[in-house]
Amino acid sequence: MNALLEYIDAWRRHDVEGVLRTLADDCVITECYGPVYHGRDRVEQWMRAWLTAGGSVDSWEVTWHAGTSDFHVAEWRFGSTWQGDSETFEGASLARLNGEKITYLREYATTAPRYDWTGAADEARSGQG
Numbered sequence: 446m447n448a449l450l451e452y453i454d455a456w457r458r459h460d461v462e463g464v465l466r467t468l469a470d471d472c473v474i475t476e477c478y479g480p481v482y483h484g485r486d487r488v489e490q491w492m493r494a495w496l497t498a499g500g501s502v503d504s505w506e507v508t509w510h511a512g513t514s515d516f517h518v519a520e521w522r523f524g525s526t527w528q529g530d531s532e533t534f535e536g537a538s539l540a541r542l543n544g545e546k547i548t549y550l551r552e553y554a555t556t557a558p559r560y561d562w563t564g565a566a567d568e569a570r571s572g573q574g
Contacts, residue, residue, distance in 0.1 A: 448547050449517035449540040450510060457505045461492045469546040477536055477554035501526040504533070515542050523554070532556070 446454070448467045455463030465485055468474075474482040482488045504524035511518055517540045524533040536554030540547045 447510075447512055447517050448542055448545055449512070449519055449538060449550070450507065452540070452547060452550070453505050453507060453519065453521070453538070456502050459496055459502065461489060461496070464492060465489055467547050469543055469548045472547055473549050474547075475551040477552040495527075499526075499528065503531065512540075516540070517542065535559075 452464055452467040455461075455467065465488065468485045468488060470485050471483075472485055472488065474488055476482075480491075482491050502523075502525050504522070506522045507519050508522060509520045518537065520535070520537045522533065522535050524531065526532075534554050534556045536552055538550060538552050541549040
């Protein structure tokens with residue numbers, strides 16, 4: 446297993462200490478929602494606040510991953526519950542490493558449904574099927 450997969454697995458288990466073990470002290474984590482967390486202490490604060498407020502990672506299925514000694518990427522399907530609302534969406538995470546620790550992680554995601562484009566110009570511009 447690599448650091449990115451360990452990070453994802455620890456989130457699935459709601460394991461704060463497990464997530465922190467994968468991170469460098471001065472890491473930068475950018476969530477797909479927009480927030481940026483600077484440093485392992487801030488990540489810990491974020492996780493504990495989110496989990497204490499009832500946040501839940503319901504599923505985080507890695508559908509593809511690859512990497513080198515200093516870079517990992519994973520595509521995934523993520524399910525969570527926040528304030529009683531459940532959502533599932535697809536995305537990807539890019540992680541840079543220094544040794545075995547994540548120094549930079551950025552998530553990209555889409556909540557738009559997938560569809561097969563039929564060839565209509567207005568469909569391409571609007572992104573709707």
